Amino acid sequence: MLTSGWKTVSMVDVHGKVTFTLWLCGCNLKCPFCHNWRVAEGRDCLPLDRVTLLDELSSSSFLVDYFHITGGEPLMQWAELSSLLAESEELLPISLNTNLTLVGPMERLLKAEFVDHIATDLKAPPQELYGLPQEASKHLWELFLRGLDLVSDYGIPLELRIPVARGFEQWPWIEEGLKHVRTDFYVVLNPLVGAPLTSPRDGAWCSEHCWPGEEVEKLKEKLTEIGIKVHVNDFSE
Ligand code: SF4
Incomplete structure (x- = not known):
C-alpha cells in the first residue's frame, strides 16, 4: 500500500x-x-508501515474524532485499504475522502460497515474539473451521481465539498448532484486557490479559473436559500 504519509492530529481535514x-x-x-x-500520480510515495501507523493511531485515538483517509483517491488501493480498515475500525470511527467515482470498491467498504463518514467533492462542470476528455468525464459524472446515491442508501453522513471556480456556470451541476443526496449532509465551499498559496497541477488553467470572487457568495446564497447548511473555507486569509 503506497502512502505519502500521515498526520496524527489535524484540524483542517x-x-x-x-x-x-x-x-x-x-x-x-x-x-x-x-x-x-x-x-495522485504516485510520486514521493512509500510503502505503508502499517505497524507504526496502527501504533500511532492507537496512541492518538483519545485526541481525535476520525481516522480520516484521503489522497489521491484512497479507493485506488481498496483491497489493502479494506484490510487496514478492518484492523483500525475498533480504534476510531472512519472518515473517507473519495471522489466517489469508484462505485464498486465504495460499495464493498460500505457493505462491510467500515465507513462512518464520507467527504467528497462535487466537481462542476466535470468536463473542466476532472481534467479528462469529455466522454470520460461524462461517464465519471454518472458514476459520481451513483456514488452519492450509494452513500445515501447506506445513510452515511456526508461532507459535500464544492470547489468553486471562476468563469463557469456551476449551479446546474450542483442542482443535479443535490438531487442524489438523501442523507445527513452539509456543504463546504472551497474557493479554488493557486499560486502562491499552492502549486496546482495546471498553473495556466488555474490562473484562469482559480481565485473566484463573487461566485463564492452567490453559491452560498443559493444554497442557503434552499435550506442547506453551508460553510466557506477562506484560504485567502
Ligand atoms: S483533486 Fe482530483 S486529481 Fe487530485 S486527488 Fe482529488 S480527485 Fe484526484
Whole structure:
C-alpha cells in the first residue's frame, strides 16, 4: 500500500472535527487544480508501515474524532485499504475522502460497515474539473451521481465539498448532484486557490479559473436559500 504519509492530529481535514489523517497514493482523475497531484500520480510515495501507523493511531485515538483517509483517491488501493480498515475500525470511527467515482470498491467498504463518514467533492462542470476528455468525464459524472446515491442508501453522513471556480456556470451541476443526496449532509465551499498559496497541477488553467470572487457568495446564497447548511473555507486569509 503506497502512502505519502500521515498526520496524527489535524484540524483542517474534516469540518469541525479533529482527525488522524492518512494520505494514500494514486488517483483516477486529473483535476487541473489539484494541489496533491504528486500524491495522485504516485510520486514521493512509500510503502505503508502499517505497524507504526496502527501504533500511532492507537496512541492518538483519545485526541481525535476520525481516522480520516484521503489522497489521491484512497479507493485506488481498496483491497489493502479494506484490510487496514478492518484492523483500525475498533480504534476510531472512519472518515473517507473519495471522489466517489469508484462505485464498486465504495460499495464493498460500505457493505462491510467500515465507513462512518464520507467527504467528497462535487466537481462542476466535470468536463473542466476532472481534467479528462469529455466522454470520460461524462461517464465519471454518472458514476459520481451513483456514488452519492450509494452513500445515501447506506445513510452515511456526508461532507459535500464544492470547489468553486471562476468563469463557469456551476449551479446546474450542483442542482443535479443535490438531487442524489438523501442523507445527513452539509456543504463546504472551497474557493479554488493557486499560486502562491499552492502549486496546482495546471498553473495556466488555474490562473484562469482559480481565485473566484463573487461566485463564492452567490453559491452560498443559493444554497442557503434552499435550506442547506453551508460553510466557506477562506484560504485567502
Ligand atoms: S483533486 Fe482529488 S480527485 Fe482530483 S486529481 Fe487530485 S486527488 Fe484526484
